[in-house]
Amino acid sequence: MRTRIVVFSLAAAALAGCGADDGGEDDVAGPTWYRDVAPLLAEHCMGCHRGGGVAPFSMETYDVAAAVAPMMLEAVEAGVMPPWDAASSDECAPRHAWKDDARLTAAETQLLRDWIAAGTPAGKAADVPAPPDLALAGVTHSVTPSVPYVTTGDRDEFICYLLDPGISRLSWMTGLEVVPGNERVVHHVVVMGYMPPPVLNAAAGGTPVGQPFPCNGGVVTMPDTFLMGVWTPGSQPFETPADIGLPVPAGALVLVQMHYHPGGATTNDPDASTVNLRLQTTRPIHTYTIGAAGNAAAAPQLQPGPDDRDVPEFRIPAGATDHVETMRFPLSGLADGRFRLFAAYPHMHYLGVELSVQVEHPRPDGGVDTECLVNVPRWNFDWQRTYQYDAPIADLPSIGNGDTIVVRCSYDNTLANPFVRRALEELGLQEPVEVLLGEESLDEMCLGMFGVLVEPAP
Numbered sequence: 001m002r003t004r005i006v007v008f009s010l011a012a013a014a015l016a017g018c019g020a021d022d023g024g025e026d027d028v029a030g031p032t033w034y035r036d037v038a039p040l041l042a043e044h045c046m047g048c049h050r051g052g053g054v055a056p057f058s059m060e061t062y063d064v065a066a067a068v069a070p071m072m073l074e075a076v077e078a079g080v081m082p083p084w085d086a087a088s089s090d091e092c093a094p095r096h097a098w099k100d101d102a103r104l105t106a107a108e109t110q111l112l113r114d115w116i117a118a119g120t121p122a123g124k125a126a127d128v129p130a131p132p133d134l135a136l137a138g139v140t141h142s143v144t145p146s147v148p149y150v151t152t153g154d155r156d157e158f159i160c161y162l163l164d165p166g167i168s169r170l171s172w173m174t175g176l177e178v179v180p181g182n183e184r185v186v187h188h189v190v191v192m193g194y195m196p197p198p199v200l201n202a203a204a205g206g207t208p209v210g211q212p213f214p215c216n217g218g219v220v221t222m223p224d225t226f227l228m229g230v231w232t233p234g235s236q237p238f239e240t241p242a243d244i245g246l247p248v249p250a251g252a253l254v255l256v257q258m259h260y261h262p263g264g265a266t267t268n269d270p271d272a273s274t275v276n277l278r279l280q281t282t283r284p285i286h287t288y289t290i291g292a293a294g295n296a297a298a299a300p301q302l303q304p305g306p307d308d309r310d311v312p313e314f315r316i317p318a319g320a321t322d323h324v325e326t327m328r329f330p331l332s333g334l335a336d337g338r339f340r341l342f343a344a345y346p347h348m349h350y351l352g353v354e355l356s357v358q359v360e361h362p363r364p365d366g367g368v369d370t371e372c373l374v375n376v377p378r379w380n381f382d383w384q385r386t387y388q389y390d391a392p393i394a395d396l397p398s399i400g401n402g403d404t405i406v407v408r409c410s411y412d413n414t415l416a417n418p419f420v421r422r423a424l425e426e427l428g429l430q431e432p433v434e435v436l437l438g439e440e441s442l443d444e445m446c447l448g449m450f451g452v453l454v455e456p457a458p
């Protein structure tokens, strides 16, 4: 992966010399770099493709952009760039568009195509607009471990930190951002709120605030905790829509679970990742919690699948392609009313190919209306993010008693899957291995997480 990026940047630099045509004409009929293309790419691409950004090359200068223009068009046409994996398919198409959808429209893609067809004219030189700032605005609380963690570099490690953001009164979170200290080893970060029980508080001398401690597995189900957010490669800062916030009690600590993954990084490579929070002390109109459906290990939720032996099992044999796991979660025991979902976060690991979450609403006539909540037709482990429905609250998808959530994932456990090659390489393995449900990177998951409004709608 890294090799490819380095090779690519060199190629871009080498080509840059020959594509330049800074002629400065201002009367070009078709699109020009300075007038049309640079503003477009600034908005959609340069947040990452800029000096110091996460992408392997910057498109801020005409020379580089012109040199790689055909490749940019190819990446856009293939749906690879900008990274945005939630899409509609014949089986699953959400009712609403997504907020801040980064993808280019057909007209914008055509503009890029026309510019290339015309020989990538520079046009009259002008300032390239500043790319959008991807950092979370209005951060009120920020926590970083005081003791960095040095990974062993030879195996997956789960390390937790309890951090104290100093929340002195009941607050509501409207934004969360994780800034990894060392992207080469941070594989994922789960951020939980933790309310220390009073008895633990009294003995707080024993709470290792700021110090790393091992915490293999299961943090999401720890008592006295609530999920605040998850960072995975490709995540952007999370911001709730107006009037929606996650309640955070006074005195809450932040429990951060770091999953460190070798990824070829050496030892002596410390990490101290920062969690930034935006909290407000006025109650928003709506509060939310994070609900999850998926990761069923057995029947009755786990449905029979192609490679099962005696009973339904979450097992992806080595060499399996088109391996599907399907799970059904009937909802009961919720309060009366409908609970609106405003955000969706689909999650699998390296073997994942496709994921969909649908909800079946029973109809009074005995039939069922199936609604697609989120669909990822081409999973890319590197680009996981939270998607938010672009709809007024009253029209958001909703769930309630009697509904059934159906989560379906498909996997490719062969060397044809580039992520399988990468995972095996990182673990020093040659051939695919059997993969089961679990938390480590060569385990799999099939999970839809949702931001669910707590106050039921009529």
Ligand code: HEC
Binding pocket: 005, 008, 041, 044, 045, 046, 047, 048, 049, 054, 055, 056, 068, 071, 072, 073, 075, 076, 080, 081, 082, 083, 102, 104, 382
């Ligand atoms: C969220 C960050 C981000 C945004 C936004 C983004 N890119 Fe990228 N881009 C990357 C990263 C990182 C890579 C390196 C390859 C990878 O990780 O997939 C990349 C790689 C590429 C490549 C190399 C092809 C490849 O497959 O390696 C091209 C071309 C490209 N981007 C074009 C674009 C264009 C055009 C846009 C806007 C329409 C865009 N990118 C928006 C992060 C981004």
